[in-house]
Amino acid sequence: MxxxxxxxxxxxxxxxxxxxxxxxxxxxxxxxxxxxxxxxxxxxxxxxxxxxxxxxxxxxxxxxxxxxxxxxxxxxxxxxxxxxxxxxxxxxxxxxxxxxxxxxxxxxxxxxxxxxxxxxxxxxxxxxxxxxxxxxxxxxxxxxxxxxxxxxxxxxxxxxxxPVRPQFLDENCDHSLDLPIPDDVPVIVVFGGSQGAVAVNKLVRQCAPAWFDAGAYIVHLTGDRDPEADSLQHSQYISMPFYNNMAALLRRANLAISRSGAGSLTELAVCGTPAILIPYPFAAEDHQSFNSAVFTEVGAALSFPQSELTPEILQQRVLGLLQSPGELAKMGEKARAITYxxxxxxxxxxxxxxxxxx
CATH class of the missing domain: 3.40.50.2000 (Glycogen Phosphorylase B;)
Structure with missing residues (x-):
């Protein structure tokens, strides 16, 4: 037997x-x-x-x-x-x-x-x-x-x-993206981990008009705790609490704006997605700042303390990156290099x- x-x-x-x-x-x-x-x-x-x-x-x-x-x-x-x-x-x-x-x-x-x-x-x-x-x-x-x-x-x-979910390892998974986004536009993905991030959401909505003017589409995963989640309406803005096909979305994205939980960072790195990181300031022992430092030290991301990040700073840094596709590509390569x-x-x-x- x-x-x-x-x-x-x-x-x-x-x-x-x-x-x-x-x-x-x-x-x-x-x-x-x-x-x-x-x-x-x-x-x-x-x-x-x-x-x-x-x-x-x-x-x-x-x-x-x-x-x-x-x-x-x-x-x-x-x-x-x-x-x-x-x-x-x-x-x-x-x-x-x-x-x-x-x-x-x-x-x-x-x-x-x-x-x-x-x-x-x-x-x-x-x-x-x-x-x-x-x-x-x-x-x-x-x-x-x-x-x-x-x-x-x-x-x-x-x-x-x-470890990440198997779909994140499929380099062609972006073909399964089912969102109404043209092929030739820059895409900014905003998400705050599995809990959402109300403070980040507010910042992004203040910056969004300038990014729309630059031709960008924004996919904004607001979480389910944001009372102002439906306050912005625009043809280049897609807002929802969560999205199941994150692997496809991150591979399609030109830039992500994210908290720096370890799971989110790993998914960004596997997909080679350049990022602006805003560590959650109330995380235990400020551990998200330690996570983001791993990425900023190798040039895979930019990181800003939430207390120091104004809409003006975020707006301009994003516009600068969107105008520098070569820099975004280098950030993505460096992100892939530090993942398993x-x-x-x-x-x-x-x-x-x-x-x-x-």
Whole structure:
């Protein structure tokens, strides 16, 4: 009789930046039996494919200071550790993979208490507090940027990049773009990650008339939290909360204006899309600024602190880039040079090696 497949529990929750790399990995591990660990009412309930059974636990991130609320969260954390232990034992799992976030805490503690191999993936250039604390407990910490290794001195780190969805690796996917955009016009794509970015949206709408006059089309992904999302109407302006075919859109774009979450940056780099980056100023430990620095240091993007970026500055920098197609092309080439198109394969190989060694 053939040996039963190895079983892997994937703990990934909350945002596209945590979920998409984990889904890309799962798709590469078809020989494994995979289940998911998530949180009720978060994005994984929509994004995790149906072939991966979803287990949920009730856990939250800690807030600053000691309060009744933090005591309640602590109780949930302790309870969730025992829940994950039960899931791992009852399912006879051979290992755990996580992409971080607050779900990683109880997952790593539970797996470690059972002596199971743990693979952590950290996509940011500045690893999060959870990664820095739990990384030494893991068999390996796979990192998205080489720069992250300096913050994880007591961990076994392996730089594999950050996996992207398969469609981003199709160099001809722009042919599937189903938006009413002429072939011979410059296209600016604006997006703020899976949560949207209201402050960026406002800036862009103030700048847009000058960009329209320069012949550009704007595809503006506003997110679903912007009360002024429908305030601008123009024949060269396409606005929607989200767009599913991001790979095609980024390959068609001449320029992107974006936050600098690790997942978004990886998608920009794989597609070779030049970018103006506006790091989210309230990100934990300002980690988006560390991410954007990886791109600006090699000339793949321009980056501006939100507090210093005026409509006038953004308007002129975009116009300057649109008038310099050679500079845009160089930025795109430099972006491709710092990415790992085979990241999902590299990460899958690492997972196989660790689980095979028990």
């Amino acid at each position: 053939a040996n039963p497949p190895l079983k892997l529990l994937i703990a990934a929750s909350g945002t596209g930046g945590h979920l998409f790399p984990a889904i890309a990995l799962a798709d590469k591990l078809q020989e494994y039996e995979i289940q998911w660990l998530g949180v009720p009412n978060r994005l994984e309930t929509q994004l995790v494919p149906s072939q991966y059974p979803l287990n949920t636990i009730s856990v939250e991130g800690f807030q600053q200071g000691l309060s009744l609320s933090s005591l309640r969260i602590l109780f949930k954390l302790i309870s969730s550790i025992f829940q994950v232990r039960h899931i791992l034992k009852a399912g006879n799992f051979q290992g755990l993979f996580t992409t971080g976030g607050y779900i990683a805490g109880p997952a790593v503690i539970a797996a470690r208490s059972l002596g199971l191999p743990i693979i952590f993936h950290e996509s940011n250039a500045l690893p999060g507090k959870v990664t820095r604390f739990f990384g030494p407990w893991c068999s390996a910490v796979a990192i998205g940027f080489d720069a992250a290794a300096r913050y994880l001195p007591n961990c076994k780190t392996v730089c594999v990049g950050t 198109p085979d990241s999902a394969d590299k990460l899958a190989t690492l997972v196989r090696e660790i689980l095979a060694n028990g």
